[in-house]
Amino acid sequence: MDSWRFVYEDYQPDQEGLREALCTLGNGYFATRGAAPDSAADGVHYPGTYLAGGYNRLKTKIAGREVENEDLVNLPNWLPLTFRIDDGEWFRIDQVEILSCRQELDLKSGLLHRDLRFRDGQGRTTRWRERRLVSMADPHLAGLAVELRAEDWSGRLTVRSALDGSVTNSGVERYRDLANQHLETLELDHPDPDTMFLRVRTNQSLIQVAQAARTRLYRDGTELDAQRRHQADRDRISQEITMPLSAGEGVVVEKILALYCSLDQAISEPGLAARHALSAAGRFDDLLTAHALVWKHLWEDGDIRLEEQTRGESGLKLRVHIFHLLQTVSFHTADRDVGVPARGWHGEAYRGHIFWDELFIFPFLTLRMPVLTRALLRYRYRRLPEARRAAQEAGYAGAMYPWQSGSTGREETQRLHLNPHSGRWLPDNSQRQHHINAAIAYNIWSYCQATDDHEFLYYYGAEMLLEIARFWASIATHNEALDRYEIKGVMGPDEYHTAYPDRDPEAEGGLDNNAYTNIMAAWVLSRALDVLEMLPKFHGHMLCERIGLRPEEVELWHEISRKIRVPFHDGGIISQFEGYGDLKEFDWTGYKKKYGDIQRLDRILEAEEDTPNRYKVSKQADVLMLFYLFSADELKLLFEQLGYPFAYDTIPRNVDYYLARTSHGSTLSQIAHSWVLARSDRAGSWDLFQRALDSDIADIQGGTTPEGIHVGAMAGTIDLVQRCYLGIEMRANILHFDPSLPADLGCLKVRLRYRRQILAVEADHDLLKISSCAFTANLVTVAYRGRFHQVAPGDSCQFRLLKPGERDRDENRARQGKTVLP
Numbered sequence: 168m169d170s171w172r173f174v175y176e177d178y179q180p181d182q183e184g185l186r187e188a189l190c191t192l193g194n195g196y197f198a199t200r201g202a203a204p205d206s207a208a209d210g211v212h213y214p215g216t217y218l219a220g221g222y223n224r225l226k227t228k229i230a231g232r233e234v235e236n237e238d239l240v241n242l243p244n245w246l247p248l249t250f251r252i253d254d255g256e257w258f259r260i261d262q263v264e265i266l267s268c269r270q271e272l273d274l275k276s277g278l279l280h281r282d283l284r285f286r287d288g289q290g291r292t293t294r295w296r297e298r299r300l301v302s303m304a305d306p307h308l309a310g311l312a313v314e315l316r317a318e319d320w321s322g323r324l325t326v327r328s329a330l331d332g333s334v335t336n337s338g339v340e341r342y343r344d345l346a347n348q349h350l351e352t353l354e355l356d357h358p359d360p361d362t363m364f365l366r367v368r369t370n371q372s373l374i375q376v377a378q379a380a381r382t383r384l385y386r387d388g389t390e391l392d393a394q395r396r397h398q399a400d401r402d403r404i405s406q407e408i409t410m411p412l413s414a415g416e417g418v419v420v421e422k423i424l425a426l427y428c429s430l431d432q433a434i435s436e437p438g439l440a441a442r443h444a445l446s447a448a449g450r451f452d453d454l455l456t457a458h459a460l461v462w463k464h465l466w467e468d469g470d471i472r473l474e475e476q477t478r479g480e481s482g483l484k485l486r487v488h489i490f491h492l493l494q495t496v497s498f499h500t501a502d503r504d505v506g507v508p509a510r511g512w513h514g515e516a517y518r519g520h521i522f523w524d525e526l527f528i529f530p531f532l533t534l535r536m537p538v539l540t541r542a543l544l545r546y547r548y549r550r551l552p553e554a555r556r557a558a559q560e561a562g563y564a565g566a567m568y569p570w571q572s573g574s575t576g577r578e579e580t581q582r583l584h585l586n587p588h589s590g591r592w593l594p595d596n597s598q599r600q601h602h603i604n605a606a607i608a609y610n611i612w613s614y615c616q617a618t619d620d621h622e623f624l625y626y627y628g629a630e631m632l633l634e635i636a637r638f639w640a641s642i643a644t645h646n647e648a649l650d651r652y653e654i655k656g657v658m659g660p661d662e663y664h665t666a667y668p669d670r671d672p673e674a675e676g677g678l679d680n681n682a683y684t685n686i687m688a689a690w691v692l693s694r695a696l697d698v699l700e701m702l703p704k705f706h707g708h709m710l711c712e713r714i715g716l717r718p719e720e721v722e723l724w725h726e727i728s729r730k731i732r733v734p735f736h737d738g739g740i741i742s743q744f745e746g747y748g749d750l751k752e753f754d755w756t757g758y759k760k761k762y763g764d765i766q767r768l769d770r771i772l773e774a775e776e777d778t779p780n781r782y783k784v785s786k787q788a789d790v791l792m793l794f795y796l797f798s799a800d801e802l803k804l805l806f807e808q809l810g811y812p813f814a815y816d817t818i819p820r821n822v823d824y825y826l827a828r829t830s831h832g833s834t835l836s837q838i839a840h841s842w843v844l845a846r847s848d849r850a851g852s853w854d855l856f857q858r859a860l861d862s863d864i865a866d867i868q869g870g871t872t873p874e875g876i877h878v879g880a881m882a883g884t885i886d887l888v889q890r891c892y893l894g895i896e897m898r899a900n901i902l903h904f905d906p907s908l909p910a911d912l913g914c915l916k917v918r919l920r921y922r923r924q925i926l927a928v929e930a931d932h933d934l935l936k937i938s939s940c941a942f943t944a945n946l947v948t949v950a951y952r953g954r955f956h957q958v959a960p961g962d963s964c965q966f967r968l969l970k971p972g973e974r975d976r977d978e979n980r981a982r983q984g985k986t987v988l989p
């Protein structure tokens with residue numbers, strides 16, 4: 168494989184689901200899994216097409232309760248394309264003898280190739296060379312071009328092309344007992360001899376989706392005048408195109424799709440728009456030219472160039488990650504009311520919902536295409552009224568954003584989930600993860616730091632941040648005895664702990680004083696106070712008046728941000744939550760021996776009628792998230808503000824402690840852990856980074872990727888290389904760098920956007936070079952370990968990087984002075 172081509176050299180039915188997810192093509196408006204065009208959902212294949220933000224709600228009676236889930240709807244399958252010879256069987260990849268098979272995702276131009284040679288039951292050999300795209304140039308267009316060649320037979324070739332609206336949501340085994348019929352067909356038509364038209368509507372959210380597809384046959388560039396037969400049944404429309412083919416001859420079949428929906432802008436109605444767009448669309452190669460050009464430009468903004476010392480494939484894997492991130496969120500997303508889903512628009516896992524994973528996704532976008540972060544933050548802004556309502560209903564002030572968000576911003580976390588190990592439906596308490604609110608505030612703050620986008624802050628960001636601060640102030644209660652503020656009954660990022668061992672997780676669930684939540688709440692309150700200072704006086708005044716913010720509230724924020732409680736145990740270990748230190752140690756060796764893969768210890772223990780609530784076990788980074796989000800300097804200030812000691816060894820001690828007690832049950836876990844090890848254990852960090860790179864590519868969770876990629880882990884790896892290994896930190900209007908490349912990485916080149924400048928940054932083990940590509944007249948300040956440089960547009964500067972011995976001396980000096988470095 169070169170570092171632009173992601174290739175499979177064979178066909179393996181048991182890997183098909185995974186490959187479909189990884190070969191999904193999308194453009195931020197819609198996405199189609201890389202399923203074979205001749206396939207249907209049958210346990211091996213799962214063709215799926217999803218619209219960004221295309222949700223629908225359905226109710227199901229399960230385990231004695233009625234639950235309502237909002238799902239990302241599987242739209243009509245536009246791929247169906249197959250053929251037969253004379254009156255033989257229709258071609259299905261699973262029913263022929265495969266002579267060769269090569270599937271290649273060309274990342275540079277966003278093209279999927281599937282090249283097959285096969286022999287059918289009657290010994291006839293055929294070659295199928297397919298190219299596929301979902302246009303990045305025009306988000307409503309997609310296309311298939313298949314060259315069919317009769318190698319050693321002559322006969323009547325019939326090609327069948329269809330649009331299939333009979334699909335359901337059945338891509339996730341665990342959800343199969345839940346209602347899954349989201350579509351009703353409204354219209355099937357053949358408006359032209361070569362065109363099929365299908366209009367469906369989601370049955371609750373009433374989103375209309377129209378697909379128009381044109382199928383034509385060509386030889387030597389000339390369209391063939393073939394005989395056509397049209398068919399339509401309840402939910403499916405098809406056409407059969409027949410022509411003679413002789414041995415050695417080939418024919419090219421092109422299927423071009425136009426897809427519109429009733430949520431689209433600048434249209435009259437989706438059906439008209441789809442037919443109109445199709446009639447204006449050129450041939451496949453015309454679509455490809457425009458599409459490849461947009462991808463070329465996207466890579467100019469988005470690529471990362473690595474020189475690996477060993478012959479690794481990190482460069483290719485990172486590009487696969489960038490590719491899928493940009494297919495999930497693109498410029499076509501920017502104008503739409505959608506968030507960034509944890510599992511991409513690549514499958515049905517987590518129902519297309521939006522979680523705190525934005526925290527791992529935004530940093531890369533913000534430093535490359537800030538307009539996308541801005542658009543995604545506006546998704547949150549539009550749901551501020553719903554977050555306010557949620558806070559009010561729960562008895563709090565301000566805005567309480569949901570753990571899982573979909574169409575309206577109400578809490579979409581499922582009420583019940585299935586443990587596939589035990590077969591039991593269990594209450595899902597994860598909506599107690601109010602820390603999502605801190606993540607949203609953190610994202611707003613970081614976006615503003617990186618872009619200096621005052622307009623966003625004035626009109627959207629400040630209001631959200633202040634309302635979130637209000638929520639934290641109202642959920643915190645004062646402990647008179649300690650004169651500290653506490654937050655009770657919540658869950659931290661570690662989803663294994665839902666309640667204290669002796670309590671019912673549903674009725675009296677949650678934990679007290681989750682350190683991550685409390686410290687983040689203090690940070691949010693401090694930033695809210697900063698924001699009030701930063702706003703122009705008249706604007707701040709208007710905002711406070713509009714949201715009715717009273718001076719005594721602001722005073723309380725100040726007080727809580729200095730007095731929130733952080734629990735500790737074992738002399739300096741930050742307790743994940745109050746009482747964590749009293750839990751039992753877990754038998755890691757015994758369980759690894761017994762079960763092998765223990766990433767999902769929650770499911771294993773529940774099936775044994777036990778619970779992780781009793782043990783010191785974490786699914787993913789919780790306390791350690793603090794070291795992921797903040798530099799040592801920043802954390803030290805936060806701890807000092809709260810009146811807690813922050814010793815030099817606080818970070819390494821806590822890292823060692825929690826790393827030994829984490830099962831990495833979430834793909835986000837490797838990212839956070841690799842990050843926190845980057846300075847102290849570069850080899851360990853690189854190992855975890857490699858594992859994170861493989862999260863989806865090797866499906867390390869054993870079966871989750873076919874249900875959708877993990878966008879947080881994908882974006883997290885890119886951000887790790889960029890921000891963590893370059894040591895980027897945006898603080899006090901300065902862009903700090905502190906590169907520390909792992910031994911395996913020789914050199915790293917990126918192009919960043921920072922405060923209206925474009926900076927080309929290159930680092931190896933000796934030198935950091937920063938050059939500004941002329942853009943605007945803004946000066947920006949960059950720094951390397953206390954050495955500052957003002958960069959004007961067109962300027963460049965370089966810093967000689969300290970050798971390890973020099974770094975130690977530098978750090979000792981810093982330790983004796985005011986700052987502490989990790």
Ligand code: BGC
Binds near residue numbers: 517524787879
């Ligand atoms: C993780 C969460 C994450 C969610 C979606 C869960 O398994 O525990 O932290 O937000 O997946 O990616």
